Structure formats: C-alpha cells, structure tokens
Amino acid sequence: METLELTQEEQFQARIDADVRIEPKDWMPDAYRKTLIRQISQHAHSELVGMLPEGNWITRAPSLKRKSILLSKVQDEAGHGLYLYSAAETLGASRDQMLADLHSGKAKYSSIFNYPTLSWADMGTVGWLVDGAAILNQVPLCRTSYGPYARAMVRVCKEESFHQRQGFEIMQTLCEGAPEQKAMAQEALNRWWWPTLMMFGPKDADSPNTAQSMNWRIKRFTNDELRQKFVDMMVPQAEFLGLTVPDPNLKWNDTKNGYDFGDVDWEEFWNVVKGNGMCNKDRLGARVKAHEEGAWVREAALAHAAKRKQRAEQAEAAQ
Numbered sequence: 276m277e278t279l280e281l282t283q284e285e286q287f288q289a290r291i292d293a294d295v296r297i298e299p300k301d302w303m304p305d306a307y308r309k310t311l312i313r314q315i316s317q318h319a320h321s322e323l324v325g326m327l328p329e330g331n332w333i334t335r336a337p338s339l340k341r342k343s344i345l346l347s348k349v350q351d352e353a354g355h356g357l358y359l360y361s362a363a364e365t366l367g368a369s370r371d372q373m374l375a376d377l378h379s380g381k382a383k384y385s386s387i388f389n390y391p392t393l394s395w396a397d398m399g400t401v402g403w404l405v406d407g408a409a410i411l412n413q414v415p416l417c418r419t420s421y422g423p424y425a426r427a428m429v430r431v432c433k434e435e436s437f438h439q440r441q442g443f444e445i446m447q448t449l450c451e452g453a454p455e456q457k458a459m460a461q462e463a464l465n466r467w468w469w470p471t472l473m474m475f476g477p478k479d480a481d482s483p484n485t486a487q488s489m490n491w492r493i494k495r496f497t498n499d500e501l502r503q504k505f506v507d508m509m510v511p512q513a514e515f516l517g518l519t520v521p522d523p524n525l526k527w528n529d530t531k532n533g534y535d536f537g538d539v540d541w542e543e544f545w546n547v548v549k550g551n552g553m554c555n556k557d558r559l560g561a562r563v564k565a566h567e568e569g570a571w572v573r574e575a576a577l578a579h580a581a582k583r584k585q586r587a588e589q590a591e592a593a594q
C-alpha cells in the first residue's frame with residue numbers, strides 16, 4: 276500500500292491551516308522566520324519612533340491632567356516596543372542588530388511618524404486616527420500564526436484602545452469648544468487623514484508580501500481590506516464630531532455596503548518610506564542621540580547585574 280508522507284513544509288502549512296500556533300522551538304521555513312523578523316522588528320521600531328511626535332507635546336500639554344495622560348501614553352508605546360523586540364528575539368534576531376539597523380536607516384518603521392505634530396489638536400488626531408488605524412491592524416494580529424507575536428499583541432491592543440479613546444475625547448472637547456478650537460481640530464484632521472490611510476501599506480496589487488503572509492496567516496486581512504474598514508469606521512465618527520473628512524470623492528456605496536473614497540498619493544507614501552519625508556532625518560537623529568546618551572545606563576545595568584551574580588556565587592560557595 277502506498278503511504279503519503281508529508282514534507283516538513285507541508286506539515287508546517289497543515290498546522291497553519293488548522294490554526295495551530297507556531298512556537299519558537301517548532302520547525303518553520305526560513306522565509307516564514309525572515310518575514311516575521313522583518314514585520315515584528317519594523318513594528319517595534321514604529322512603537323519607539325512613534326513616541327517622538329507625541330513626546331514633543333508633553334511639556335506643552337494644556338493641563339496637568341492632559342500632561343499625565345500623555346506621559347503614560349508615550350511610556351506605553353515604549354513598553355510595546357519592548358514586548359515586540361522580545362518577540363523578535365524568540366526567532367533568533369539580536370536586539371543590538373535590530374537597533375543598529377534602525378539607527379543606520381536600513382530598517383523601516385511606519386511612515387506616519389515622519390509627519391510633524393504642529394498643534395495640540397494633533398494629540399487628539401494621533402490618538403483618534405493613528406491609534407484607530409493601529410488597532411484595526413493589530414486586533415487581527417492577536418490571531419496571527421506565531422505564538423509570541425500574537426500574545427504580545429493582546430496586551431498591546433488593550434492599551435491601544437485606551438489611547439484611541441483619549442484621542443477621541445480630546446477631539447470631542449475641541450469640537451464642543453470655541454470656534455477656534457473646532458477649526459484647530461479640522462485643520463489637524465485635514466493634515467492627518469491621508470497619511471493615516473497610508474499606514475495600511477501599499478495597495479494589494481502593489482504589495483509584495485501580502486499574498487504569502489495571508490497564506491501563512493501572519494496577516495488575517497489584506498492592506499486594502501483594512502483600509503476600507505478604517506474609512507467605514509471613521510467617517511461616522513468624524514460626522515459625529517461635526518468634522519469634514521478631506522476627500523471630495525468620499526461617497527456611501529450601497530452595493531458594497533461601504534464608502535468609496537479617493538486615491539492615496541502613493542508617490543508621497545514611497546517618498547516618505549525612502550527617508551525623504553518631512554521629519555525622517557529629525558526622527559532618526561533623535562533616536563540615535565537617545566541611544567548614544569543612554570549608553571552609560573546600559574553599562575551601569577550590566578555592571579550591576581554582574582556584581583549581583585558574583586555576590587550570589589560567593590554566597591553559594593561559602594555555604
């Protein structure tokens with residue numbers, strides 16, 4: 276009788292298809308490992324660089340309450356970066372190498388963080404729109420096929436939902452305030468709407484990684500599917516706030532039960548991804564400076580750990 280032997284790769288795909296999580300010690304194709312390291316490290320870098328646009332407003336927050344909320348939010352983003360670097364390390368990536376790639380400009384991070392935060396309304400818009408987009412993208416990642424990434428995302432998403440609520444609340448306060456405050460909120464929406472749509476990545480037809488990542492269930496939705504969900508979710512929220520989405524082609528489409536919307540400026544997107552956006556140089560410069568100025572902290576922490584280990588060994592030897 277003929278026996279059907281599955282190759283290692285076929286067994287792997289069968290586990291994925293059955294929704295069995297892949298764990299660090301399981302066999303996996305090199306390309307799966309490489310794709311995950313790429314995506315998780317880019318995601319981690321985005322969280323770290325993502326601290327900068329909002330960090331810019333901590334000293335200028337309009338009240339003590341707003342300042343403490345913003346401080347916590349920015350600290351949460353640092354924490355998200357750390358969970359994600361740890362998840363990438365379980366795949367064999369070295370943290371020093373990942374950071375070196377960010378600092379040299381070799382590694383990518385989300386295009387959205389290369390836009391400036393010019394007014395307090397930008398803190399509302401970043402929370403409402405940017406965290407809103409991040410959540411839409413990240414909730415499906417709680418079901419991604421690689422265990423450590425999926426588990427990290429569960430905690431990240433809980434915190435991101437709070438971030439989004441605080442952003443919406445800032446927008447609502449501005450929109451219910453003086454005409455100047457409402458105008459500030461509208462102006463911020465005008466600048467952030469299109470860059471936020473770019474966060475979901477290139478159109479499916481121009482996305483080299485989507486098909487394989489969907490097959491491996493790393494991604495659960497395509498870039499275009501998530502962009503559509505985002506528009507459908509945000510337009511009613513903008514209407515509730517009394518704001519106008521800056522897209523003349525935005526129109527409800529009964530047939531698809533969603534909005535039709537205008538074309539993203541993909542030339543601008545690729546320009547930013549290639550390092551030529553408004554703030555790319557500032558953002559990387561700030562990260563490199565923080566890393567260099569923090570060298571003594573890392574050295575002190577290592578020296579402290581070595582001393583503790585030595586004391587513990589001496590105490591054990593003396594027993």
Ligand code: FAQ
Pocket residue numbers: 313314317318319321322325326352383384385386387401405406409412473474475476477481482483484485488498548
């Ligand atoms: N910016 O083939 P695809 C946050 C690159 S966290 C820059 O479609 P893929 C929290 C892409 O890497 C935001 N580059 O790629 C927060 C690829 O280049 P490569 C970050 C982009 O991976 C909120 C090439 O284009 N979230 O916001 C972008 O299948 C507020 C072709 O693209 C994540 O990272 C972009 N927008 O899909 C923090 C979520 N889009 O690597 C502070 C996890 C694409 O081949 C304040 N990542 N590229 O050289 C993902 O879901 C996916 O990686 C996508 C891209 C959807 C981002």
